Amino acid sequence: MDNRRIDEIINKYDGKPNSVIMVLMDIQHENKWLPREVLEKVSNKLGVPLSEVLHIATFYKTFSLKPQGRHEVHVCTGTSCHQRGSAKILEKVQDLIGIKPGETTPDLRFSLEKGSCLGCCTLGPEIVVDGMHHSNITPDDVEAILKNYK
Amino acid sequence: MSDILLTIDGKEVRAKEGMTVLNAAQSSGIFIPTLCHHEKLEPYGGCRICTVEVESRGRTNYVASCLYPVEKNLVVRTRSEKIDKIRKVLIELLLAHAPDSPQLLEMAKEYGAKSVRFGKEPSFCVLCGLCVRYCAEVKKKNAIAFVDQGPKREINFIPEIASKECWNCKECFPLCPTSYLQAAYVLTQGLVGFKNS
Known part of the structure; x- marks a missing residue:
């Protein structure tokens, strides 16, 4: 997934820290999974610690941290x-x-x-x-x- | 702000508004056993070992004293047959996960808990959250996090952050009631290969 698209998604939510779940859901929806680099980028952009992002991404079943098939x-x-x-x-x-x-x-x-x-x-x-x-x-x-x- | 008067174990205790029952008890020298509580951290209410009996407006209730705010004329009992039983079962459940934790064994002696009642299922982590919360609240480094959910929930060092921050800190190590934390750290270290930087 290219960086520009991730920026667009983050900007859609005004880069607010409390929109982590929404941002991750949008990325999950488009990309079907959440690569580590994407999580790091989301963490940097929203100012949410990476540990928190991982906590959320592993907690909800919606999110996949492994590549998904077509x-x-x-x-x-x-x-x-x-x-x-x-x-x-x-x-x-x-x-x-x-x-x-x-x-x-x-x-x-x-x-x-x-x-x-x-x-x-x-x-x-x-x-x-x-x-x-x-x-x-x-x-x-x-x-x-x-x-x-x- | 006027003081709130309450009774803990028959003793009159003065407390300020916003204090918890545990704070009030500790400030007047009454002991309530705790596991996940740490004075520098926000109350968590994870272990429930600090459960006490409170009587307010004619009702008796069992609450976690580390979270329950003081009220006027509250009557608190820190030991009773029922509380001891609650704590005993809790300790037994925790012992199933961490059979050799010194802190738990000491409490087990006090409350007569035996670790044989529930099948042993050593995960060695009792998910008290002390390390996770200490890293986030006091050190503000967030190098360790809870991952996954339900029965698979566990603590994990985040290699990207841990490799930079942990070597010179390790302040969470003595907090862990089971020593699992050190193991988790060494495991992460072994997997990712970071060392003194």
Whole structure:
């Protein structure tokens, strides 16, 4: 992420120290993760100690301190989806892209997360890729779905 | 500003407005055990060892004395069967994390706490926050911070700052009730490789 964009985001909040969370959220949203240099820059610009910035960045689950893939894959493991066999789907996804939940593929194509209920219980079991719900699927459908995301 | 009169363990104590029950007790020589309290730091209320029984407006309540402000006619008891039990359980829980902390063992003797009751889960840090707060409030260096959340919460030296500031300071070392802090420092030192600068 280039420095100018970070400056723009910080200026949007008038560089106030109490806007750390908002600034970090905006950067997280655009960049998908928070590199160390970005945290240092935010700390310098806002006059908030680096330890405080790290405290916040590690506390909230929204923030990722590790690089994230281009596509976010969420597999629902909530009660309804679990009943309808989401465990098998998660297994299939893991087999296909070769990572466990919370990890990212080395080519930065996918990040895998599991969620306990993604909100569409009637459509389960489902996976959500980049915000797009793929519902009522079987393990056999997974390959065709993931193929669309390069 | 007029003084506030309150009773601690049957003794009349004069206190100024804005003082905490712990301050008032200490100023009149009444002992309340503490762990996360430090006179130079803002009250934290993390360890709850200083829990006392307060009686105000006819109600009895159990509060952390390091945070509770003095009030007129407050009746405070620093030892009772229930308080001893509260402190005992707290010490046992802390001992599960730091089984050999001298400070905790001493208190354990006083309150009859045994470390076998809860499974030992030595993380060696009891998250009292003394080091983190001392570095931020007194030294204003912020070289050490809490990271992560919930059961994974821990203290960490920030290598960028620690490599510059810590070597000549180390004032937080004697504060730590468990000696974990020194270990964390050496670990950071080992990982990042900074030394006398």
